[in-house]
Amino acid sequence: MRFTALFLIISTTVWGQSAYTADFSILVSTADDQLLTQAWAGGINSVQVNKLDLNDDGIEDLILFDRTANKVLTYTAQAQQYIYAPEYETFFPDDLNNFLLLRDFNGDGRKDIFTGNPFGIKVYLNISNGNIPDWQHLLFQNSNVILTTGFSGKTNIQLQADDVPAIADMDGDGDLDVLCMNFSGNGKIEYHKNTGTLAAPDFVRTTQAWGGVTECGCENFAFNNTSCIVNGRTKHAGGKFLLTLDVNEDGQMDLVFSESACNKIFLLINEGTSENAVFTQATAFPDNLKTNGTYPVAYYEDVDFDNIKDLLISPGVFQRNDDVTNFSQSLYSHKNLLQNNNVQFAPPVGFLQNQMIDVGENACPAFFDYDGDGDDDLFIGTFGVQQDAVFRSTLWLYENTGNTQQPSFKFITNDYASLSTYQVYNLKPQFTDINKDGTTDLVFTATTQAGQTVLHYLLNNSTTTLSLQSTLTLTDFSVFFNENIHLYDINRDGLPDALVGKANGAIEFWKNTGSATAPTWQIENTAFLDIGQSFLRQNPSILISDLNKDAKQDLVIGLQDGTLQILSDFTTALNFEDAEKEVTFNPISRQFEVRNFGGPVWTTAFSSSEQNYLVVGNYLGGLQILKAKTLENNFSVFPNPANKQQAVFIESTTAGIVYIYSTQGQFISSVATQKGTSELSFGMLSAGVYLLRFSGNGASITRRLIIY
Structure with a gap:
């Protein structure tokens, strides 16, 4: 029997020379020898806080969206703590913008995505089936964004870029409604009531002055549908944040509000109903808020596993806009000491960041x-x-x-x-x-x-x-x-030359024309290795290092969008076209991917x-x-045990040959595999235990495989 008949290569995912996997095993401690549990989680600046069951274990995990990097951060809940799990981030849509709110839109028990779009609010339905998140863009009468019925028929719900709307069931009918600031800048709140069904949502703008309140500037509100004091109102030029929750157990939604020019958050107690709100005053909220620059925003999620929602505070900014914001301490939790609809918040404590290396910005x-x-x-x-x-x-x-x-x-x-x-x-x-x-x-x-x-x-x-x-x-x-x-x-004349990552995306070569004691540099090439101008490569960072200890220098480029490109042995390269981009291994998809760090x-x-x-x-x-990833720690066979009718995957960091033996040492056959992940069929083997010996790059490793 020819081995090719029983050991069929179905497909192969090829690895390049640059193959990496995330590692969290290296211990880091504080000055007083306290271990950081999330040392290598990568920092936090300005996050929005949500929860979602990522891995289908019945426990909600933590999803953060950082505005400054336009990046999703995923943490899985394990033993009542949150563990950074970046392998889930790639499964979120890559066009999330401005905000991320996770709410169950269609009542199927799975939270869906609400995110920003230049034309309004975009929705992705959660169609996950198993332990991998999956999403489907929801259209509204062929529109990419939510539509509402206004004065002149259907129109989009337009938001300012740094606004965050409130998406909640305001009328108690079981579906989600929308509260947002009026786009024209009059400081009023619009209420878009969902008059449709869970399967067919249909929004109607019922009021452009919900609650009768007008925001007139930092710490300044007008109530009862009155106007702002003359010259007291600023136009809607900055962001506004809305959150609804019942703080006093009266069954009506109250309003938490903040805006980008202010360093405070305000609570407006609802004296009417959730739909027909009445506000008469605004008070600073919570009363123990830790001030940290402008535009603090609040999220309401249970983060201490007691089934009572807590208050999470973080800046709502896209970038630093003052000198006082401390991004190394920019996420705080206020524990809720009472219950979900009757709140009392404890003083703030650092959340997540106090367990990681976080120097603020630009580490x-x-x-x-x-x-x-x-x-x-x-x-x-x-x-x-x-x-x-x-x-x-x-x-x-x-x-x-x-x-x-x-x-x-x-x-x-x-x-x-x-x-x-x-x-x-x-x-x-x-x-x-x-x-x-x-x-x-x-x-x-x-x-x-x-x-x-x-x-x-x-x-x-x-x-x-x-x-x-x-x-x-x-x-x-x-x-x-x-x-x-x-x-x-670069030119091996004994003097340190310079590579410069330019704002226009190019990498320039500057030759050192000085001396050892008086270096000076002159431009030699405006597109080193043909790395010229590119909008997608603004201000590239540069590293030259022998990454794999093969006595050859490699070139690593870090990009504005958080991704990496690696050119192995760059001194022999004519250009940058062969640089690898998919360099990070995802243990869930079993693929190498481009990752935003x-x-x-x-x-x-x-x-x-x-x-x-x-x-x-x-x-x-x-x-x-x-x-x-090296050969010694990364030749693997999975699933194992395997049904003879299912595919088996062979994963290795180098090309080689897989030899198959019986447990008595009888050689059965062999097959050549490529670097990466090969999908194989063992359909012609009888049930039993087999030995797979992989040989490649001067090394040999044996694994047992059980076929049933």
Whole structure:
């Protein structure tokens, strides 16, 4: 019998040379030796909070949508805590914008997606069947967005980009209605009543002045359908946030309101009914709110597993719009001490962020053995925080307290070398020998208080540790604010040249025409490796490193949209066309995918004696670790046991040959497989136990396979 008849390759998913999987195993502790349970979850800036059962286990998981990165963050509920699970993020629609609200629209018990669109509110129905989320765009009479009946027939429900509507059952008829701010900017709230059915929703705008309230500016409201005081009302130029909940057990929906120009949230108690609301006053809410910049927004979800909804507070901004917002502490939970429809909120406590590395914004990682103990320590450049009325960057340090086989990190300081005293911000570090004296120096780009983004460096006095001189050198090498510089000897003349990731998407090569003690750079090529202008590649970050320890230098590009591109052995490449984009393995889909890490992103690499890692820092102020997939730990066979009628998958990081034997050692046959995931059929085998031996790249691994 020919083996090809019983061992049929149905399909193959090919892996490139760059193959990574998310890794959360490296321990990180605080200064007082408390372990961070979510160290590598990647940070949080400005999130909207929802819950949804992702994996069909009957327990709702946590779904965050971060406005600053336009990114979904997924956490699974495990043993009454939330564990970051990025493998689910790829299953959400890629066109989510402005807001994400999860509500059951059609009454099937599964929460659906409501999200922003330039023309209104877009809906995706949850059509999941099993443990993988799946969505279907819902059309409204061939419209991409929800339609409502207004004065002149059907029209879309138009929102400002930074508005967040309230979507709830306002009239108690079992379907969802919509509250939103009037788009024209008159400060009033529209009520769109759903007069249809769960299967066929039909919205009618019943009032353009719900509750008789008009928002007139920060902390200023007009009630009883009266007008704002002359010159007291601002036009609807900024975002407005609406949330409805019953706070006093009267069965009527009250209103939680905030707006982008204000640093407070307000509660308006409903003295009428949910449909025909009456408001007469607004009070600060909650009374123990922790102020953190402008536009705080509130979400109402149970996050402590007591079946009572809590209040979650986070900024509602798309980007930093002041100097006081602290994005490293930007998500708080107020525990509800009473019940869902009669609330009393405890003082705020940090939620999720207090268990992860989060430096605020623009986490730019770099590794160097600062204490000379033989393992790499972790440094993180930051965008900045306000200190003594000056917005400035600091350099964080986590010391590697593990060993060469198993790294672990401990927080040491958030202001290494007192870099904050230089009063620069937007700091992006790199360790390299800039003056070619045999010691590794600290080089960084940063923006001065005068607004100039310049390459700086501090020379190192030691060949074994990091002992920085106190004199900061400012070079004459300046770039635009968000552009990135990476130093590397491109032309191999012994001097560090520069690659610059430009605002227009190009990567420029700047040749070092100076000397070891007086470096200076001149532009040599405006499109290095033909990486020219591209709107999709604004301000690319750059890393040159031997990622897989094959003595060849690889090029990693981090993009504005949070994705990575990797070109292996870039010194022999003619252009960037062969760069790999699908570099992250998803254990659910069993595929490699393009992944948004929370853009823009910056990368660095480090290795233990056992493993190579790529560390990704992001706009959200956090880090994520990618572990290189290797042959030794990644030849697998699944499902196992397997029914003889079902497909079996062989997964490996290199091409090779699979040999099949009986348990008595009798050779049956063999088949060649490609790098990646091969789908095989064992239909001609009898039920029993078999040995699969995979040989490739000089290694051999054996796995048992049970066929029934």
